[in-house]
Amino acid sequence: MEKGNLASQALEQGKGILRLAPNWVPRSFCVPGRRIKLHPDDYYVLGGERGGIDERWFSSTTPAKNGPLTGEHEGLSFIVFNNGDKEELLLLKDAVDELKGTLIGQRLWNEYESWPMYSKFFDNMGPLPHHIHHNDEKAALIGQKGKPEAYYFPPQLNNHGGDFPYTFFGIAPGTTKEQIRECLVNFTKGDNKITNFSQAFRLEPGTGWDVPPGMLHAPGSMCTYEPQKASDVFAMYQSLVNEAIIPEVLLWNGTPEDQKGNFDALMEVIDWELNVNPNILETRFMNPKPVKPIEEMQTEGYIENWICYRSHAFSAKELTVQPGASVTIKDSAAYGMIMMQGHGTMGVWDVETPALIRYGQLTHDEYFVSETAAKEGVKIVNKSSTDPIVMLKHFGPENPDLKL
Numbered sequence: 434m435e436k437g438n439l440a441s442q443a444l445e446q447g448k449g450i451l452r453l454a455p456n457w458v459p460r461s462f463c464v465p466g467r468r469i470k471l472h473p474d475d476y477y478v479l480g481g482e483r484g485g486i487d488e489r490w491f492s493s494t495t496p497a498k499n500g501p502l503t504g505e506h507e508g509l510s511f512i513v514f515n516n517g518d519k520e521e522l523l524l525l526k527d528a529v530d531e532l533k534g535t536l537i538g539q540r541l542w543n544e545y546e547s548w549p550m551y552s553k554f555f556d557n558m559g560p561l562p563h564h565i566h567h568n569d570e571k572a573a574l575i576g577q578k579g580k581p582e583a584y585y586f587p588p589q590l591n592n593h594g595g596d597f598p599y600t601f602f603g604i605a606p607g608t609t610k611e612q613i614r615e616c617l618v619n620f621t622k623g624d625n626k627i628t629n630f631s632q633a634f635r636l637e638p639g640t641g642w643d644v645p646p647g648m649l650h651a652p653g654s655m656c657t658y659e660p661q662k663a664s665d666v667f668a669m670y671q672s673l674v675n676e677a678i679i680p681e682v683l684l685w686n687g688t689p690e691d692q693k694g695n696f697d698a699l700m701e702v703i704d705w706e707l708n709v710n711p712n713i714l715e716t717r718f719m720n721p722k723p724v725k726p727i728e729e730m731q732t733e734g735y736i737e738n739w740i741c742y743r744s745h746a747f748s749a750k751e752l753t754v755q756p757g758a759s760v761t762i763k764d765s766a767a768y769g770m771i772m773m774q775g776h777g778t779m780g781v782w783d784v785e786t787p788a789l790i791r792y793g794q795l796t797h798d799e800y801f802v803s804e805t806a807a808k809e810g811v812k813i814v815n816k817s818s819t820d821p822i823v824m825l826k827h828f829g830p831e832n833p834d835l836k837l
């Protein structure tokens with residue numbers, strides 16, 4: 434059967450909800466924090482030179498850009514469905530291309546002709562280097578899209594904060610452009626000390642941060658749920674982190690070939706006003722916000738909070754369904770979801786939260802909900818009398834339910 438029919442078949446089988454397979458991504462410059470439920474024997478299953486697996490990507494139609502050794506489908510999510518008596522896999526990207534607005538909604542298809550976001554668990558034992566994501570204009574110079582992103586620190590995955598649960602954001606007010614440029618010029622001379630000109634914030638489970646493109650940031654070592662625009666563009670501006678040297682190639686990672694070596698081009702990627710804003714806590718920090726009055730939701734057996742809500746490019750919610758409750762939740766847009774806690778049913782599917790996953794093993798903890806199914810309402814039944822169901826839901830741009 435051809436792909437197009439397979440996509441329709443999978444959507445019909447799930448009554449508008451697609452089951453997804455775990456999508457593990459290694460990063461050669463990272464040390465896994467070992468909090469994303471991968472089996473301890475499997476963090477380096479792809480081989481030493483690929484580095485450890487410290488990310489799991491959700492609802493992704495975006496390939497990972499991990500250099501020449503990148504696997505064929507690395508970063509791309511697969512749909513799992515039954516074709517007759519055998520389980521089959523189909524790329525979510527192929528299903529989106531085939532089903533178009535039927536899956537992601539006409540609004541998004543007409544504007545993007547793709548699923549324009551993905552989310553991930555990012556799980557590093559130590560901090561990342563101070564780095565930056567390009568805006569659309571700068572990313573276009575290397576044939577990519579810009580990348581806003583956001584963070585949320587799920588309590589379920591953060592019983593341990595890692596080596597450095599603090600994130601540097603921006604540039605300290607009073608810093609000059611010359612000082613930052615000098616740090617970039619000194620990249621290959623050991624420690625370029627760029628975080629001397631930044632400020633770190635302690636990370637708190639159950640809260641989050643918004644990171645627009647052009648903003649310098651050095652993510653801390655908490656396990657992070659990270660919705661973002663569908664892009665993998667970045668450049669590392671810090672040369673030494675946690676005593677590890679960052680290769681110079683990553684400094685020029687987002688620079689067009691003919692501009693490599695031009696430090697002014699690196700400076701132009703920085704949104705200066707955004708970085709030196711003294712009110713970073715006020716403008717970028719995110720405490721959860723209830724989607725409706727709390728009493729109203731509690732009466733129905735659930736609580737739903739916006740957890741990422743400052744960007745136009747994506748948004749995210751945390752849904753908690755109380756033990757024994759049965760609820761029907763409506764959304765105005767398609768979304769992906771990942772289970773954080775509990776078990777039960779969602780539409781025709783079982784949902785459960787595995788404690789340990791082998792590399793290549795299939796699960797029932799990740800799904801993609803079509804716009805039609807989301808609007809009709811998704812029935813979730815909590816089969817436990819003691820354990821809440823908690824799931825995180827990631828949406829594409831301009832969510833009609835979110836009033837920024």
